[in-house]
Amino acid sequence: MSKKILSIFIIITIFLISILVYPYLPEKIITHWNSQGIADGYMTRPYGLFLLPIISIILFFLFIILEKIDPLIKKNKSFSKTYSSIILALVLFLFYIHLLSILLNLGYRFNMLLMLIPVFSLMYFYIGVILRTIKRNWFIGIRTPWTLSSDKVWEKTHKLGSKLFIISGIITFFGIFFIKYSIWFILLPIIISAIILVVYSYLEFKKIKR
Numbered sequence: 464m465s466k467k468i469l470s471i472f473i474i475i476t477i478f479l480i481s482i483l484v485y486p487y488l489p490e491k492i493i494t495h496w497n498s499q500g501i502a503d504g505y506m507t508r509p510y511g512l513f514l515l516p517i518i519s520i521i522l523f524f525l526f527i528i529l530e531k532i533d534p535l536i537k538k539n540k541s542f543s544k545t546y547s548s549i550i551l552a553l554v555l556f557l558f559y560i561h562l563l564s565i566l567l568n569l570g571y572r573f574n575m576l577l578m579l580i581p582v583f584s585l586m587y588f589y590i591g592v593i594l595r596t597i598k599r600n601w602f603i604g605i606r607t608p609w610t611l612s613s614d615k616v617w618e619k620t621h622k623l624g625s626k627l628f629i630i631s632g633i634i635t636f637f638g639i640f641f642i643k644y645s646i647w648f649i650l651l652p653i654i655i656s657a658i659i660l661v662v663y664s665y666l667e668f669k670k671i672k673r
Contacts, residue, residue: 466547470523470554477516477558484565485512492568496575498646502567511568515561519554526550529602545596549603552589556582576645580638583649588632594625605660609668616671620664627656 485508492511495504506514530546563578597604599617604610605624610617631652638648 466544466551467527470547470551473551473554473558474516474519474523477519477561478513480562480565481512481516484569488512488565488568493564499574499576499643502575512565515557515564519557519561522553522557523550526553533601545593546603548593552586556586574642577639577642580635580645580649584632584636584638586632587628587635587653591625591628591630591632594621594628597621605664607661607664609664613668613671616664616667619667620660623663624656624660627659628653631656 488508490508491505492508493502493504494506494511494514495502497503505511526546526549530543559582560579563575567573567575594604599611599614601611604617605620607620610620634652635648638645641648
């Protein structure tokens, strides 16, 4: 089974689960949580239950379209496989969040943020692993004016990005032990990494030009 077909299967499963649990959920369901993992936002049952599945299918087809219209992806078959893995990872991430939301609205009690920290950690780590394999393209990766202008800058920036995202994933995981500040364990490593990578790509481009 290809990764794209598996992604479609997971999206169908999201819709089926949503239809099955629909009668058992309250008229208003929790759809948002604050930085401490406490519910602070609600939507009516149809919107709250089917919003994320609809977003999943929209994103899936958007990624498929982007792959078709980007000539840099089309000409690189090895990267096309990585691209399919990225789509699958995104669909699984949304599926996991949707399942947690359903369980909470069915009456199961847990801290949403605490449940999200491991998956954010894993996602950052996974991004770090695949960054080294991403070839220059217009839609996926660390896209700055300088990485898009040079294969060499793209490669060097993504090698550094790989290390930074893996480190970010490890740091994020430790947020489990500091739940009061866990939102910062999720956000700060990525924000700092993004700033470093933008500056680094600019400096590398200037170095090549000289």
